Amino acid sequence: MDILSYLPFLVALETDGAKAIGAGLAMAVGAIGPAWAIGNLVGKAMEALGRNPEARGAIQTNMILGVAFAEALGIYALLTALIIAFVI
Amino acid sequence: MGSWVMPTAYLLGAGWYFAACIILGVVVGRWADGQTGLEPVFTLAGIILGLAVALLGGIRMLMPLMERIGSDSPEKK
């Protein structure tokens, strides 16, 4: 194991390279959860709509509300990424 | 030429008019600022005037399109 080959990575921790890695990871990993949640939510809404097309208004309203909650978490991840990249 | 050409042309024309009015207003405002030296006043006035002219003219240009849409579907929003 060559310790010296790790030196560039350690150097990156002190410069803007670390910021870039942090921002990228924050957004990338942070988007997984909301994406899965929203996909589930809309899928179930489609199923419900298919079973009962007349309840369209209620299903639509509640789906939008649920999607907003889930998307907020993704937006928090985006904000963290932006703050890491531009403010810190 | 299909039926998508006319609305596209209307929208493009109205869009250009809109943007050109605002840009012209801003440019005139900035030039007036450069001449007289009061920094924001003329620029803001240029923006507002340009926006007003753009809105009035743009809506007038888009009225035929909106009426056509309105008469196509029986439902009114």
Place this chain on the structure above:
Amino acid sequence: MSRIRIIVIVAITLIVIGTGFIVASGPEPHIAIPPEILWTFGFFNISSTMMASWAAMLILIVLGYFATRSMKLIPTGVQNFVEGLLDAMLTQMEEVAGREKARHFFMVVATFFLFILVANWVALLPFFKAVGITQDYGEEIFHEIQEQQVKGEPFDDDHHFLTWIMDDVGGVKMALPGAETFKFELHLGEQPGEALDRYIVALSEQFTDFRATDDEHPSEADVHGAWEALQADPEAPKFHGEGAHAALPAGSKLASLAEEEGVPSPALGVTLSSLEFPGQKVGMVYPFFRAAFSDVNNTLALAICAFFIIEFWGFQALGLGYLGKFFMNPLKNPIMTFVGFLELLSEFIRIISFTFRLFGNIFAGGVLILILTFLVPFIAPIGIYGLELFVGLIQAIVFAALTLVFAVGAVEQHGEDHESHGTDDYGHDPNAPGDTHAPLPSGAAQAH
């Protein structure tokens, strides 16, 4: 429209897009989370987002004035439009909240919806974030170094400056196509003299052909070379030493400061007290208008308003029994005590989530448009504008709908059986004595 006009318009569009790729390449965009402060009156700052909020308020007030000017029983024109809008909102609210509650909550929820919607959509007009005051940064950087020198301490924080090289065109400072970015940083713990040396070298590298051997810690030879290069070029920025400040233009901010302490430059051995830019300027555009809710202060204010209004409605409906939802007797019901405490906490967390949901969506959209405009000038932002329209609408709906839902939850009696729950989807309210709405077909009961 004749065929010729169509062809001409399409051709002009294509030509402009093509030249946009070539000509409209610009410097780096300046992204800042805090809003740019345009003017200051004592303690009162006017920022670009405040101007945009005022613009949205103005639009709503003007719309309201024209809608109610000469009200007729059968509405026409603007009144018709506004009445249709309000009716659509009320119908949607009645589905969630029931008839009386919807009317009780209508004013506040509709205001939230309309204000957020107008503020989001008006941010898509062409002049937002593009036209503004040109802040002269060249002198300001020197001013900061000077202030630190007066304090006599090293810098206590990093300060990044991102500026554009602007030209003076007929009295107007603007960044021409192909303008360059000029970046400078003041480091933590640096002495003002060292910062001045670095600034001299940076300016010289930007404006002349001089290249230093080391940008971060310039040697004495570097600084001397930079100084010579700056003095040689008539268009380059000029530093003046003490006694030379009479040469400054009278209104310049630095003329009044030149009586104060100059900054000694360790490498050059002289004290410099002023700086002027005869040729190109170093500056940044502070836009007049910026999307009203791309500012955390703005969204936080709305979220706090929503919080207080929901609590007020809760107290109004239930009296002090409203507190009985959160504070339960630990002896009778130990689990519910904990749940009650969590519900109290969630009331406050709602403020945070309201704030950041709206802020994140609008700010991220603005940053996306800005960066795309600087990367691929005319084509890429087109699709993003469509997305921004949609996102603006959805965020307005979500804010208003969530306020409504939380208000309904706050007003509910504990254990109530949802008496006035809402209409079923044929537009009939099962509990209303007589339905003044005629039974509507289900397609029109939901307003799209």
